[in-house]
Amino acid sequence: MKSTNFLRETLRKRTTAGGFYTKLTGSKVQCFACAHECTLKPGQFGVCHLRFNQEGTLQVPHGYVAGMGLDPIEKKPFFHFSPGALTMSFGMVGCNFHCSFCQNWVSAQSLNDPTVSFPAQYLTPISSEEVVHAAKRNHASVVVSTYNEPFITMEWAVEIFQKAHEEGMQTAMVSNGFGTQQAIEKLSPHLDALKIDLKSFSDDRYRELGGRLQPVLDTIGWAREAGLWVEIVTLLIPEWNDSKEEIWNLTRFLAGVSRDIPWHVTSFHPDYHMQDRNRTNASSLSLAAELGQEAGLNYVYAGNLPGKVGSLENTYCPHCQKELITRRGFFISHNRITAQGACPACETPIAGYFPPERQNRSLYHSFLV
Ligand code: SF4
Numbered sequence: 104m105k106s107t108n109f110l111r112e113t114l115r116k117r118t119t120a121g122g123f124y125t126k127l128t129g130s131k132v133q134c135f136a137c138a139h140e141c142t143l144k145p146g147q148f149g150v151c152h153l154r155f156n157q158e159g160t161l162q163v164p165h166g167y168v169a170g171m172g173l174d175p176i177e178k179k180p181f182f183h184f185s186p187g188a189l190t191m192s193f194g195m196v197g198c199n200f201h202c203s204f205c206q207n208w209v210s211a212q213s214l215n216d217p218t219v220s221f222p223a224q225y226l227t228p229i230s231s232e233e234v235v236h237a238a239k240r241n242h243a244s245v246v247v248s249t250y251n252e253p254f255i256t257m258e259w260a261v262e263i264f265q266k267a268h269e270e271g272m273q274t275a276m277v278s279n280g281f282g283t284q285q286a287i288e289k290l291s292p293h294l295d296a297l298k299i300d301l302k303s304f305s306d307d308r309y310r311e312l313g314g315r316l317q318p319v320l321d322t323i324g325w326a327r328e329a330g331l332w333v334e335i336v337t338l339l340i341p342e343w344n345d346s347k348e349e350i351w352n353l354t355r356f357l358a359g360v361s362r363d364i365p366w367h368v369t370s371f372h373p374d375y376h377m378q379d380r381n382r383t384n385a386s387s388l389s390l391a392a393e394l395g396q397e398a399g400l401n402y403v404y405a406g407n408l409p410g411k412v413g414s415l416e417n418t419y420c421p422h423c424q425k426e427l428i429t430r431r432g433f434f435i436s437h438n439r440i441t442a443q444g445a446c447p448a449c450e451t452p453i454a455g456y457f458p459p460e461r462q463n464r465s466l467y468h469s470f471l472v
Pocket of ligand 1 (some may be wrong): 134135136137138139140141148149150151152153154252254266
């Protein structure tokens with residue numbers, strides 16, 4: 104508890120005046136960074152335990168990272184956005200959900216859960232210029248806000264993304280999708296791609312996590328309307344979200360938004376407070392993937408079990424079925440998509456962002472940078 108208080112105190116100092124909120128009467132403010140849309144009196148913190156009202160101004164996280172590193176873009180996962188790119192990924196602390204199966208719980212849940220402690224000395228003060236400079240020095244072409252929930256730290260992400268764009272890089276966020284239309288409007292000039300975890304298709308399940316289903320579904324639509332490249336991930340958890348009916352409804356919804364949204368169904372492993380069930384096996388993943396394909400989705404992938412899910416790691420042309428990108432885990436061995444972003448056999452355009460310099464070659468990531 105002592106270390107949590109120290110962390111809170113340290114984080115309180117690493118803030119700046121926010122941009123994404125509305126001033127209300129009586130020095131109250133309403134934050135619109137996420138769908139909780141907290142109304143805060145002076146001195147009050149939001150559901151995220153991060154953003155707070157200081158005498159009528161919303162203070163928001165700024166000027167530090169809790170983690171930063173080079174990752175392949177396939178790890179986010181993005182399979183149709185600059186395949187083979189190296190990302191500079193950064194994260195802060197905190198989340199607006201409290202998922203019992205959180206896989207980044209040390210940084211994400213330290214403010215929500217008294218049993219978790221994140222040492223304050225791991226917060227590294229850094230400027231937005233330094234983040235972008237590190238990306239450039241390491242030949243990363245995409246800068247990604249990830250590890251904790253990016254909507255709740257979006258001012259900091261925007262500051263970094265603006266500088267990344269000035270340097271000709273792409274930008275992306277890895278989010279639970281509990282956003283607002285205003286947040287998407289503010290982010291979209293600076294953001295190129297958004298990965299959303301669609302964790303379930305049940306509002307009851309979402310309420311267990313501290314959220315609601317509808318804002319996540321709305322955010323998927325708003326992001327696409329704003330021109331962002333969107334990919335969706337569902338962590339398939341045995342006896343939590345893996346019923347045939349739920350997967351069918353979820354994938355029918357996605358196909359109704361667009362058949363070209365890539366859907367990644369990934370394997371759960373026991374973690375954090377969800378230790379009472381087994382890992383998701385390859386046959387459950389394959390079954391869910393088949394439902395997604397039957398629902399009409401053109402690009403369905405099974406993740407977290409490299410080499411065990413057959414063709415479900417690769418990209419195929421939805422028209423002629425030619426194998427276009429050959430993958431194992433996060434690694435690409437062949438990318439045959441043309442410089443025009445099309446299938447080389449039948450010239451069908453492949454949905455996504457495929458920079459010409461990355462096409463038609465074998466790729467292996469090098470981390471010796
Ligand atoms: S980010 Fe979300 S949880 Fe945090 S203060 Fe804003 S609306 Fe509330």
